[in-house]
Amino acid sequence: MNKLLLGFFFGVLFSFNSFSTTINKSLYIVADSLLTVDSTKVPYITFNETPTYTQSNPIINLMQGDTLDLWVYNTDSVSHDFVIKGISSVISVSANDSTFLQTVFTTKGSYIYHDPSDFPKNTYLGLAGMIVVKNHPFACFYWNIKEHNSDWNTQLFAGSTVNWNNYNPNYFTINSVSNPNINGDTLARITGQVGDTLFLYITNTGLSIHSMHFHGYHATIKYSSRNASHLNREKDTFPIYPMETIVLKIVPDKEGEYPIHDHNLVAVTGNNMYPNGMFSTILIHP
Ligand SMILES: [Cu+2]
Numbered sequence: 001m002n003k004l005l006l007g008f009f010f011g012v013l014f015s016f017n018s019f020s021t022t023i024n025k026s027l028y029i030v031a032d033s034l035l036t037v038d039s040t041k042v043p044y045i046t047f048n049e050t051p052t053y054t055q056s057n058p059i060i061n062l063m064q065g066d067t068l069d070l071w072v073y074n075t076d077s078v079s080h081d082f083v084i085k086g087i088s089s090v091i092s093v094s095a096n097d098s099t100f101l102q103t104v105f106t107t108k109g110s111y112i113y114h115d116p117s118d119f120p121k122n123t124y125l126g127l128a129g130m131i132v133v134k135n136h137p138f139a140c141f142y143w144n145i146k147e148h149n150s151d152w153n154t155q156l157f158a159g160s161t162v163n164w165n166n167y168n169p170n171y172f173t174i175n176s177v178s179n180p181n182i183n184g185d186t187l188a189r190i191t192g193q194v195g196d197t198l199f200l201y202i203t204n205t206g207l208s209i210h211s212m213h214f215h216g217y218h219a220t221i222k223y224s225s226r227n228a229s230h231l232n233r234e235k236d237t238f239p240i241y242p243m244e245t246i247v248l249k250i251v252p253d254k255e256g257e258y259p260i261h262d263h264n265l266v267a268v269t270g271n272n273m274y275p276n277g278m279f280s281t282i283l284i285h286p
Contacts, residue, residue: 020065037178037270042150043157044126056176057129064135073098081117110201110245128205138197146206172267172277179279190282200248204240211239216258223247252284
């Protein structure tokens with residue numbers, strides 16, 4: 001083979017390698033409590049970027065083709081499991097120990113990482129977050145939607161069991177906060193200009209179906225982990241099942257501020273107070 005051709009092949013190899021990046025992340029399992037919309041504290045446990053507790057699980061952002069090098073540290077006094085649903089196999093992390101996994105993300109979409117042990121207990125108690133894999137440069141927003149029954153959190157942390165078939169949640173959150181605090185979360189609150197392309201990544205890490213209704217604008221399904229056949233459907237209401245992830249694309253055709261909320265009325269309350277649940281607004285500038 002002549003040297004010029006060889007050089008060309010090495011050049012192609014090199015430039016392909018330079019497209020994919022290795023992203024280093026750490027997740028610390030920390031047990032603490034969730035501050036609810038009416039300022040009560042309920043036991044809760046989350047993944048955190050540092051050993052310091054925050055009540056919202058971090059969103060891990062990747063580009064398609066990236067390699068994720070992930071350390072999971074367990075600061076809790078009991079052992080936990082870790083999985084990226086549909087991607088990795090389940091690994092165990094003993095109390096005060098850590099584990100490492102490396103994953104190449106070749107498919108765009110939105111994935112749930114969580115603790116599947118004693119399912120749904122540990123996922124329900126807060127150990128569930130989102131990995132987003134994209135292949136576009138547009139503005140993105142992220143909703144990790146979830147609900148819980150505050151008495152159950154207390155009972156489960158105390159070691160009691162609950163009847164999972166008899167579930168009556170009383171708090172409903174997006175990224176662990178409820179209305180009116182959702183609009184204050186720049187990751188969650190959808191803003192943009194007329195004609196922009198906006199992406200919304202949603203995971204349901206709760207136990208209930210949530211049917212999100214958009215006023216003012218339609219959205220198109222660009223990914224669904226549950227129903228691939230729903231791809232490219234344009235609608236204004238999106239039922240999202242427990243442990244389902246979807247990606248929506250919105251191209252606003254007019255300026256304005258319009259509500260987005262769960263169509264199930266109880267999910268727009270916080271401990272029976274309306275409208276302190278899953279309610280936000282989309283704000284579009286001219
Ligand atoms: Cu509505």
